[in-house]
Amino acid sequence: MSALFEPYTLRSLTVPNRVWMPPMCQYSAAPEGPLTGAPTDWHLQHYGARAAGGTGLIIVEATGVSPEGRISPYDLGIWNDEQVDAFRRITSFLRSQNTVAGIQLGHAGRKASTERPWKGGAPLGPEEHGWQAVAPSAVPFDDRHAVPTELTVEGISEIVQQFADAARRSLDAGFEVVEIHGAHGYLIGEFLSPHSNRRTDAYGGSYENRTRFALEVVDAVRAVWPDGLPLFFRISATDWLEENGWTADDTVRFAAELQAHGVDLIDVSTGGNAAGVRIPVEPGYQVPFAARVRGEAGVPAAAVGLITEPQQAEKIIVDGEADAVLLGRELLRDPSFARHAARELGADVHVPDQYHRSV
Numbered sequence: 001m002s003a004l005f006e007p008y009t010l011r012s013l014t015v016p017n018r019v020w021m022p023p024m025c026q027y028s029a030a031p032e033g034p035l036t037g038a039p040t041d042w043h044l045q046h047y048g049a050r051a052a053g054g055t056g057l058i059i060v061e062a063t064g065v066s067p068e069g070r071i072s073p074y075d076l077g078i079w080n081d082e083q084v085d086a087f088r089r090i091t092s093f094l095r096s097q098n099t100v101a102g103i104q105l106g107h108a109g110r111k112a113s114t115e116r117p118w119k120g121g122a123p124l125g126p127e128e129h130g131w132q133a134v135a136p137s138a139v140p141f142d143d144r145h146a147v148p149t150e151l152t153v154e155g156i157s158e159i160v161q162q163f164a165d166a167a168r169r170s171l172d173a174g175f176e177v178v179e180i181h182g183a184h185g186y187l188i189g190e191f192l193s194p195h196s197n198r199r200t201d202a203y204g205g206s207y208e209n210r211t212r213f214a215l216e217v218v219d220a221v222r223a224v225w226p227d228g229l230p231l232f233f234r235i236s237a238t239d240w241l242e243e244n245g246w247t248a249d250d251t252v253r254f255a256a257e258l259q260a261h262g263v264d265l266i267d268v269s270t271g272g273n274a275a276g277v278r279i280p281v282e283p284g285y286q287v288p289f290a291a292r293v294r295g296e297a298g299v300p301a302a303a304v305g306l307i308t309e310p311q312q313a314e315k316i317i318v319d320g321e322a323d324a325v326l327l328g329r330e331l332l333r334d335p336s337f338a339r340h341a342a343r344e345l346g347a348d349v350h351v352p353d354q355y356h357r358s359v
Contacts, residue, residue, distance in 0.1 A: 003317040004310070005347035008056075008324060010264045010300070012228035013176055015100050015324075017056035017349060018317055019338040021047075022267070022304055022326035023104040023179070023234075025061045027074040027116040031129040037064060037077025038086035047090050050331055051097035054338030054349040057324070058094055059102035059232075059267075060087075062181050065162040069107035069187070072114050073129035078105070078166045084173045091174030098350040102177030104234065105166045105221070107159055109187030110135035110148040110196070136191045136213075137198040142275035156203060156213060159187070164220040171226065178225055179232035180217055180263075184272030188214045192254075193239055193246040193273050211254060215261055222262035230264035232302075237270050237289035240277040248289055255297040265300040266293050267326065284312065291321035302326050310341035 005017045028042045029035075039060075047058050064070035064077040077083055091101040113130040115122050123145050124130030134155065135148035151159070167178050182188035190196040191213040197204050203212055218233065225231055235254070239245030255266050268290040271279050279285075286305030293301040303322035306329075307313050313325045331337055342349035351359055 002314060002342070002345040002347035004314045004325070004345060005342055005349060010230035013100065013230055015056045016098055017054070017338065018324040019055055019313070019341060020057040020302060020324050020326045021050050021055050021059060021331050022328050023059045023061045023181070024328055024332070025071060025075060027072055029074055029076050031073035035082060035086065037067070037070065037075065037079070038083045039076055039090055040086075043076070044089055044093065048093050048097075049335040051094045051099035052352050052355070053334075053336030054342065054351070055099055055331065056338070057100040057102055057177065059104050059177065059179055059326075060090070060175075062104050062106040062108075062186075063166070065105055065107055065159070065166040068112060068131055068134065069159075069162070071108040071112060071186075072116055073124065074116055078103070078169045078173070079162070081169075084169050087173035087175075095174070097352065100177060101175050102179055102232070103170050103173075103175045104179040104181050105163055105170065106181030107162070107187040109133065109185075109190045110139070110141050110145065111185055135187070136196065136203065139196055139198060141185065150199075153201065153203070156216075160213070160216045160220050163217045164224050167221045168224050171224075171229075176229055177232060178221060178229075179234055179267060180214075180221060181234050182214055183234040183236040183267075183269045185236070185274070186272075188217060189236055189246070189273050192250075195239055195241060195245045195274050207250065207253075211257065215257065218258060218261045218263060231262055232265045232267050233258050233263045234267040234269060236272055237268050237286070237293070239273050240271050240279050241274055245274060248292060251289065252292050252296045255293045255299040255301075259297070259299045263299075265302060265323065266290075267302045267304070268293055268322075269304050282306065283308065284316070287316055287321050294320065294322060304328065310344045313341065314345055
């Protein structure tokens with residue numbers, strides 16, 4: 001039996017295999033109108049194709065807990081009931097294909113209110129559906145971004161509640177996994193790193209203070225998320241800075257604390273919080289960070305980072321570097337990667353009845 005295609009159980013939920021799809025923004029929601037932030041036909045076919053291709057778990061892209069929490073005006077959101085209704089089409093179809101439906105809940109912080117990447121990704125003003133970004137400190141991400149508004153303590157508490165409300169709606173929408181987005185330089189990650197967090201109150205300065213907001217979000221979400229369903233946390237394991245940044249050692253320490261607060265798995269990525277850093281990108285370059293979380297903190301971890309080949313993914317699981325692999329660009333290129341990998345590795349995977357002639 002292929003290790004990559006062994007089922008994986010967290011709490012009372014069993015995922016049929018270890019080939020998972022990470023959140024990847026599609027920037028394809030309506031920027032205004034009654035269905036602002038709601039998934040569209042594009043999202044249904046996008047996620048549906050990967051489910052029909054045998055993917056065990058699909059985590060829907062970063063979904064704003066508020067309108068201001070979106071990366072762009074074209075991102076998904078889950079702050080109202082109309083959005084919940086639209087998500088049910090997706091979760092229902094994924095379930096029909098034996099795929100577990102997850103959702104990533106996020107707030108973009110100082111990197112919010114930007115144009116779609118293929119339009120240049122520049123910050124947007126009010127005349128282009130944009131808004132004023134917020135952050136732990138009034139420090140812009142780079143020279144292109146405007147100075148964000150520093151959050152008050154009351155504003156922080158409001159966002160914590162928005163995460164909890166979004167988790168309730170996610171359950172109502174049919175999701176069985178919630179992932180809190182603490183990576184890639186968005187709001188939670190901004191609080192974690194001294195590079196972006198210059199506060200002098202209870203949310204800044206020391207490691208304990210900088211992790212306070214993240215743990216408050218985790219506690220608020222875990223309080224409303226069913227005990228039988230798993231909670232994930234996505235983290236950037238390092239800022240890739242030589243000094244004054246979040247480090248891999250911080251991540252190992254924090255992973256154990258997240259687990260103590262009810263997080264079941266750490267989705268380990270890197271970078272995104274500091275502009276202009278050099279990242280040594282190569283196949284599997286982020287896997288060692290997941291291996292440290294799993295090996296040193298003893299916390300289940302999922303690996304990402306240019307994982308493109310079935311044997312490569314199989315080895316990561318067999319060697320104990322991660323409990324699952326998340327394939328991003330490869331699943332964009334090949335929606336049926338799981339079926340192709342199962343054939344190569346001599347494993348079984350779900351195949352839709354309509355596609356059995358292809359087996």
